[in-house]
Amino acid sequence: xxxxxxxxxxxxxxxxxxxxxxxxxxxxxxxxxxxxxxxxxxxxxxxxxxxxxxxxxxxxxxxxxxxxxxxxxxxxxxxxxxxxxxxxxxxxxxxxxxxxxxxxxxxxxxxxxxxxxxxxxxxxxxxxxxxxxxxxxxxxxxxxxxxxxxxxxxxxxxxxxxxxxxxxxxxxxxxxxxxxxxxxxxxxxxxxxxxxxxxxxxxxxxxxxxxxxxxxxxxxxxxxxxxxxxxxxxxxxxxxxxxxxxxxxxxxxxxxxxxxxxxxxxxxxxxxxxxxxxxxxxxxxxxxxxxxxxxxxxxxxxxxxxxxxxxxxxxxxxxxxxxxxxxxxxxxxxxxxxxxxxxxxxxxxxxxxxxxxxxxxxxxxxxxxxxxxxxxxxxxxxxxxxxxxxxxxxxxxxxxxxxxxxxxxxxxxxxxxxxxxxxxxxxxxxxxxxxxxxxxxxxxxxxxxxxxxxxxxxxxxxxxxxxxxxxxxxxxxxxxxxxxxxxxxxxxxxxxx
Amino acid sequence: xxxxxxxxxxxxxxxxxxxxxxxxxxxxxxxxxxxxxxxxxxxxxxxxxxxxxxxxxxxxxxxxxxxxxxxxxxxxxxxxxxxxxxxxxxxxxxxxxxxxxxxxxxxxxxxxxxxxxxxxxxxxxxxxxxxxxxxxxxxxxxxxxxxxxxxxxxxxxxxxxxxxxxxxxxxxxxxxxxxxxxxxxxxxxxxxxxxxxxxxxxxxxxxxxxxxxxxxxxxxxxxxxxxxxxxxxxxxxxxxxxxxxxxxxxxxxxxxxxxxxxxxxxxxxxxxxxxxxxxxxxxxxxxxxxxxxxxxxxxxxxxxxxxxxxxxxxxxxxxxxxxxxxxxxxxxxxxxxxxxxxxxxxxxxxxxxxxxxxxxxxxxxxxxxxxxxxxxxxxxxxxxxxxxxxxxxxxxxxxxxxxxxxxxxxxxxxxxxxxxxxxxxxxxxxxxxxxxxxxxxxxxxxxxxxxxxxxxxxxxxxxxxxxxxxxxxxxxxxxxxxxxxxxxxxxxxxxxx
Numbered sequence: 001x002x003x004x005x006x007x008x009x010x011x012x013x014x015x016x017x018x019x020x021x022x023x024x025x026x027x028x029x030x031x032x033x034x035x036x037x038x039x040x041x042x043x044x045x046x047x048x049x050x051x052x053x054x055x056x057x058x059x060x061x062x063x064x065x066x067x068x069x070x071x072x073x074x075x076x077x078x079x080x081x082x083x084x085x086x087x088x089x090x091x092x093x094x095x096x097x098x099x100x101x102x103x104x105x106x107x108x109x110x111x112x113x114x115x116x117x118x119x120x121x122x123x124x125x126x127x128x129x130x131x132x133x134x135x136x137x138x139x140x141x142x143x144x145x146x147x148x149x150x151x152x153x154x155x156x157x158x159x160x161x162x163x164x165x166x167x168x169x170x171x172x173x174x175x176x177x178x179x180x181x182x183x184x185x186x187x188x189x190x191x192x193x194x195x196x197x198x199x200x201x202x203x204x205x206x207x208x209x210x211x212x213x214x215x216x217x218x219x220x221x222x223x224x225x226x227x228x229x230x231x232x233x234x235x236x237x238x239x240x241x242x243x244x245x246x247x248x249x250x251x252x253x254x255x256x257x258x259x260x261x262x263x264x265x266x267x268x269x270x271x272x273x274x275x276x277x278x279x280x281x282x283x284x285x286x287x288x289x290x291x292x293x294x295x296x297x298x299x300x301x302x303x304x305x306x307x308x309x310x311x312x313x314x315x316x317x318x319x320x321x322x323x324x325x326x327x328x329x330x331x332x333x334x335x336x337x338x339x340x341x342x343x344x345x346x347x348x349x350x351x352x353x354x355x356x357x358x359x360x361x362x363x364x365x366x367x368x369x370x371x372x373x374x375x376x377x378x379x380x381x382x383x384x385x386x387x388x389x390x391x392x393x394x395x396x397x398x399x400x401x402x403x404x405x406x407x408x409x410x411x412x413x414x415x416x417x418x419x420x421x422x423x424x425x426x427x428x429x430x431x432x433x434x435x436x437x438x439x440x441x442x443x444x445x446x447x448x449x450x451x452x453x454x455x456x457x458x459x460x461x462x463x464x465x466x467x468x469x470x471x472x473x474x475x476x477x478x479x480x481x482x483x484x485x486x487x488x489x490x491x492x493x494x495x496x497x
Numbered sequence: 498x499x500x501x502x503x504x505x506x507x508x509x510x511x512x513x514x515x516x517x518x519x520x521x522x523x524x525x526x527x528x529x530x531x532x533x534x535x536x537x538x539x540x541x542x543x544x545x546x547x548x549x550x551x552x553x554x555x556x557x558x559x560x561x562x563x564x565x566x567x568x569x570x571x572x573x574x575x576x577x578x579x580x581x582x583x584x585x586x587x588x589x590x591x592x593x594x595x596x597x598x599x600x601x602x603x604x605x606x607x608x609x610x611x612x613x614x615x616x617x618x619x620x621x622x623x624x625x626x627x628x629x630x631x632x633x634x635x636x637x638x639x640x641x642x643x644x645x646x647x648x649x650x651x652x653x654x655x656x657x658x659x660x661x662x663x664x665x666x667x668x669x670x671x672x673x674x675x676x677x678x679x680x681x682x683x684x685x686x687x688x689x690x691x692x693x694x695x696x697x698x699x700x701x702x703x704x705x706x707x708x709x710x711x712x713x714x715x716x717x718x719x720x721x722x723x724x725x726x727x728x729x730x731x732x733x734x735x736x737x738x739x740x741x742x743x744x745x746x747x748x749x750x751x752x753x754x755x756x757x758x759x760x761x762x763x764x765x766x767x768x769x770x771x772x773x774x775x776x777x778x779x780x781x782x783x784x785x786x787x788x789x790x791x792x793x794x795x796x797x798x799x800x801x802x803x804x805x806x807x808x809x810x811x812x813x814x815x816x817x818x819x820x821x822x823x824x825x826x827x828x829x830x831x832x833x834x835x836x837x838x839x840x841x842x843x844x845x846x847x848x849x850x851x852x853x854x855x856x857x858x859x860x861x862x863x864x865x866x867x868x869x870x871x872x873x874x875x876x877x878x879x880x881x882x883x884x885x886x887x888x889x890x891x892x893x894x895x896x897x898x899x900x901x902x903x904x905x906x907x908x909x910x911x912x913x914x915x916x917x918x919x920x921x922x923x924x925x926x927x928x929x930x931x932x933x934x935x936x937x938x939x940x941x942x943x944x945x946x947x948x949x950x951x952x953x954x955x956x957x958x959x960x961x962x963x964x965x966x967x968x969x970x971x972x973x974x975x976x977x978x979x980x981x982x983x984x985x986x987x988x989x990x991x992x993x994x
Contacts, residue, residue: 052992096989116751116856161700175672188943196852196885200922200932200939201966202711202948203658203671206556206703214699227753254613256724263901299796355693359613388693404993425697433991435697442697446685450955451699457950462986469698473986489959489970492593494930495549 008036012097016055019078019100023058026068031106033057042101045083046148047434048090049350049404054081054095061106063181063219069188070217073100077465080185082213084124084156087148089351091431092160092468094210099466102217104155110134111220119178119195122220124155128162131223140225143170145212145216146428147336155218161210163428165261165335166292168386170226172428174209175300179222182208182215185459195222207454212430212464215458232260234331235304237311238285242381245287245362248314249385252396253358261292262386263335266365269380269393273334276341281334282318289385290335291379292328296488306424310358338382339393346378346395350407353429354418358388367417368392375410377403390418416441431469439471448472453479507531509594513552516575516597520555523565528603532555539598542580543645544588544846544931546901551578551592558603560678560686560716567714568684570597576908576960577682579710581653584645586848587929589657589709589965596963601652607631608717616675616692618719621652625659628720637722640667643925653716658707660925662758662832663789665883667723669925671706676719679705679712682956692719704951709927710962712955726791729757730767731828734808737814739763739878742784745811745859746882749788750855754803758789759883760832763862763949766839766877766890770831773838778831779815786882787832789825792917834895835879836890843875843892845901849908850926851915855885864914865889872907874900886924887915913938928966929938945969950976 008016020034033039034056043053060066065387074079078097086093095101107123110131114120115138120131128149131142145164146152152162157173158180170176192205199205208215239245245264252262262349265273265288266282274281281288289311293303304321311319322328334341356364365381372379378395392414396407415425415435419442425435439448448470455462458478466473517531530536531553540550557563570577576596582772583590592598604620607628611617612635617628625646628639642661643649649659654670655677667673676690689702696702705712736742742761749759762770762778762785771778778785786808790800805816819825831838839846853861862878869876875892889911893904910930912922916939922932936945945967952959953973963970 009698050991065956094992097992098989114854114856116747117854118751160721174703184947188947190941190944190947192944195854195919196920196921199707200928201936201945202951203707204951206706207700207951209703210696210700227751229753250613254615254724256701256726261717296796296799298799299793302793302795357614357692359611380570422692424691424693431697436988439698444687447687447689448698450681450685450687451701453954454699454701454704454951458947459952466986467988475986478985488975489963489972491964491970492595493548493931495591495594496547 020056022297023069023100023147026072026121027058027065031059031061033059042095042412045086045091045093046089047432050091050094050433052095052097055098056103057101057103059103063183066102066183066217066219067187068100070183070185072160074186074461074463077461078465081465082159082217084153084159085127085151087152087156088160088430088432089353090426090430090434092430092432093156094433095465104153107155108217113225114195115140117195117312118225119222120225121220122154124158124218124221125153128152128154128157131225135225136229138155141228142176142223143226144173144176147339152296154221154223158209158218158221159211159213160430161428163384163389165263165332165384168262169260174206176224177205177209177221178224179210180205180218181220183217183219185216185461185464193222210430212432213471214455214469215464226313231297231300232292232294232328233300233304234290234292234322234328235307236281236317236318236331237289237291237307238282239287239314239316241286242365243362244315245289246365246385248289248311248316248357249361251310251314252307253386255306255310257303257308259291259303259386260294261290262387263290264288264381264383265335265338266381266417268378269338269382272341272345272380273338276344277334277337279334279380285318290299290331311342311355335382342380342393342395347397347399350396350411350412352390352392352394352414353414353427354390354423354425355427355457356388356390356418356421360421360423361388363384364417364421365389368414371410371413375406377407377410384427412438433468436469437471449479451475510553517553519569520566520597523569524555524557524562524815526555528558539592542583542588542590543586544591544929546586547591549592549594549929552595554598554600556600557602560680563599563680563714564684564686564717566599567680568808569684571683571958571960574839574958574960576963577664578962579656579714580651581650581656582624582648584649584653585657585927586850587923587927587931588906589927589929591930593964600652604652610722611692612637614692615722616719617722618717619651621655621715621718622650623655625649625651628722632722633704636725638725639673639720640723641670641673644836651718655706655715655718656708656710657927658925660782660881662760662829662881665759665881666755666757671703673721674702674718675721677702677705677716677768680714682713682958682961709966710930711952711966712961718819728797729789729791730797730801730824731787731789731819733778733802733817733827733828734786734788734804734813735779735817736784736786736811736813738783739862740859741812742786743862743882745786745813746806746858747855748807748811749804750883752803752807752834754800756788756792756800756804756883757924758787759879760783760787761878761882762832762835765875765880766879769838769842769877770835773841775940776827776831782815787828832879839877839890839892840922844894844896847891847893847904847908849887849889849891849911850924851887851922852924853869853885853887853915853918853920857918857920858882858885860866861887861914861918865911868907868910872903874904874907881924885920909935921926930965933966935967946971946976
């Protein structure tokens with residue numbers, strides 16, 4: 001489908017030329033892209049319904065260049081949108097018409113691996129999967145595994161606090177990142193965390209992970225790597241309906257079993273996936289759980305027995321344990337291909353991302369079916385059931401006028417539903433622009449202002465990725481941070497006994 | 498030992514009276530303490546070498562009272578030091594002569610327990626152990642277990658990001674807290690996180706955990722509770738020297754085994770503990786590991802075999818598996834009593850807290866022995882070996898003039914040593930006043946200023962717990978957060994395709 005390029009006005013063109021000239025002095029060669037046709041590939045991220053070519057693109061290769069680019073933009077009041085691979089599903093990396101798009105694609109090196117301390121130090125443009133590939137020869141891997149792991153980068157994972165099917169047992173990105181080098185908007189370079197557990201002082205690493213490019217540009221990441229478990233086995237457990245599957249999930253967790261992954265697919269998702277990849281999913285069930293256990297073989301055997309027992313107690317009608325590594329991979333292939341599979345049965349779909357307390361799964365699924373009827377739009381459900389992270393796929397046709405609007409309204413209702421049962425607007429896809437205007441459904445004005453005060457502590461001129469995450473972007477002076485006193489405060493004498 | 502009370506001057510007395518009158522209008526009855534003799538019990542926390550009676554003590558009972566107290570103090574420019582049980586070992590809760598001490602001791606209720614979602618909602622004055630006691634009837638527990646768990650409160654645990662022997666497998670406080678209600682210095686009440694994994698927007702909960710009372714006052718905490726593992730067994734593994742024990746620890750972790758706990762004691766600590774509690778520790782070894790495994794019995798058996806194999810490969814000379822729950826508890830009793838046990842063999846001791854990469858354990862222990870000789874002070878080592886968190890106990894006699902100074906200098910050298918091998922100044926005791934002036938050993942000026950900008954985003958007048966954590970407390974205006982623009986920034990139209 002061809003779309004007309006927006007035609008920039010003379011002022012924009014002059015601004016582009018001035019910025020390009022300045023940035024070329026910092027990043028030589030092909031590192032600055034400003035030809036209009038060359039900007040087209042950058043106009044979207046994974047939230048493909050939104051498109052906006054950037055003012056220009058800069059692709060630095062070193063931390064010093066990133067620092068110099070940000071310093072110049074800071075001094076000139078130029079906005080900057082950082083970008084990894086651009087796979088964000090919430091529009092976190094969507095360009096702005098008046099901002100420099102700062103791509104980290106040239107930061108591709110694995111800098112150091114230490115197997116004894118179990119850490120890898122990598123540049124932010126290394127893909128998620130490439131970290132595992134760099135260490136798998138020694139039997140190690142990097143645990144968080146978003147479905148886009150072939151393409152998405154660790155820098156983007158840090159920005160979005162990405163998850164994946166194995167995050168139930170091994171945690172989200174924030175639980176697997178130990179340190180980072182971050183360039184602030186004024187060009188200052190800070191190091192957060194390190195190769196150790198605690199950090200001393202305020203835990204700024206925690207607030208940078210998941211900050212969606214609003215606090216700084218990550219130029220180096222230290223991640224935890226794990227030894228591959230000795231054994232991994234997956235079980236398919238089928239149920240007549242999603243309610244029983246949800247009850248099974250709740251009981252597995254309540255009994256203290258933390259599977260490596262516990263995914264759920266509803267009937268539409270099962271059928272779409274099976275038609276696409278043909279891995280042998282049961283087609284006569286209303287809901288399917290894929291439960292993976294890993295660890296020593298003795299533990300896996302024990303846990304599979306427990307899961308079978310709990311499945312039966314909750315009305316399971318089919319159950320099948322993977323017979324070898326090939327079949328285990330096949331079980332997962334269907335799940336990982338579920339999004340493109342749904343893409344085959346509908347012209348377009350919207351992938352939502354919300355999280356709920358596990359025990360509310362049955363209620364939420366029931367209400368979602370009602371909403372589906374009200375809106376007249378089909379919905380397929382594929383989700384990380386173990387941690388209550390839903391991914392409803394709303395099926396629509398962009399060529400039917402008004403249907404995208406309807407799909408977005410349906411999606412917003414689903415997220416409101418998540419919040420109303422004690423859940424949250426996002427699980428692992430971030431807020432971006434997609435959920436920005438829904439933030440007040442979850443946060444009070446005081447909550448949002450406090451979040452923005454922290455944003456102001458990193459980027460007081462609001463130049464980094466503006467228009468994302470915060471429904472209202474207050475100027476920092478409005479947030480009560482004006483002070484007239486100067487100088488350091490003297491500490492009192494320490495009252496040692 | 499009796500010490501003279503510092504005599505407050507007339508100005509201080511007038512200030513105290515004025516504040517007491519105002520706070521009594523908010524917290525009625527016995528909730529405001531200002532009689533000089535009644536302030537004595539509050540003059541110290543767990544860092545007992547430092548003593549300072551507060552200006553006065555306020556003990557609110559509700560979030561609304563906390564909010565009103567902070568709002569009044571904020572308006573009047575009065576400093577506030579929050580306090581849980583006062584067991585901090587780094588002086589985090591040490592009062593200031595010109596500050597209100599805000600005790601959370603009356604926040605003692607368990608508000609809600611949800612076994613299906615596995616969360617408990619508690620007030621901050623509930624002790625760490627009381628959370629477990631509230632849920633153990635149903636087979637659950639709260640995982641982080643500082644040695645002070647009988648006394649220390651969950652609010653203090655949040656402030657210090659406390660650890661414990663089981664944090665190797667189950668994480669520190671930050672990994673077990675899902676949400677909090679926090680009152681900011683200006684009286685605003687915000688809710689961070691919730692009963693779910695992700696939070697949406699900036700992760701302020703992460704930065705509040707471990708912020709040592711500098712960002713806000715926590716008035717409610719939502720924690721994760723876990724089902725008791727089916728089986729737990731502990732193994733004592735003895736080695737000729739600490740170097741071999743350290744190598745064993747590194748190999749256990751490198752092979753992918755995460756024991757529930759993996760503690761190490763050196764010869765002086767073993768002898769002191771055994772003399773105190775008589776639990777059958779081997780006395781002819783140079784270093785002892787206590788390794789606990791938990792989970793299904795099959796898994797425990799397997800892991801104990803693995804640990805024995807790795808122990809033997811690293812020169813273990815003794816090995817003994819706990820025979821039943823009583824003996825397992827006895828193995829731990831010695832470890833948990835190690836601090837008081839050392840107190841029996843030395844008039845005084847200083848408990849240090851630093852963290853190092855696991856593989857540097859042997860080097861660090863060797864260098865510590867050299868320092869011990871240089872300073873002429875004995876040191877006993879008890880530590881969370883699995884996560885590289887050292888607790889060297891420096892033995893000294895406060896009645897020998899200059900010996901405390903020498904012990905503190907030795908302690909500072911140990912922490913510098915930790916940083917120099919890629920470690921960190923603290924593991925689980927916080928920075929407080931103890932390590933405040935050592936922070937520049939680890940952080941650059943840019944790092945510390947950025948941490949303080951975040952402090953300023955919460956408490957721009959620097960009224961909350963000043964004099965702790967930051968070696969220099971810059972006035973916020975000095976940190977580049979002055980702005981002249983006002984009003985919210987308009988978001989650009991969303992470029993939907």
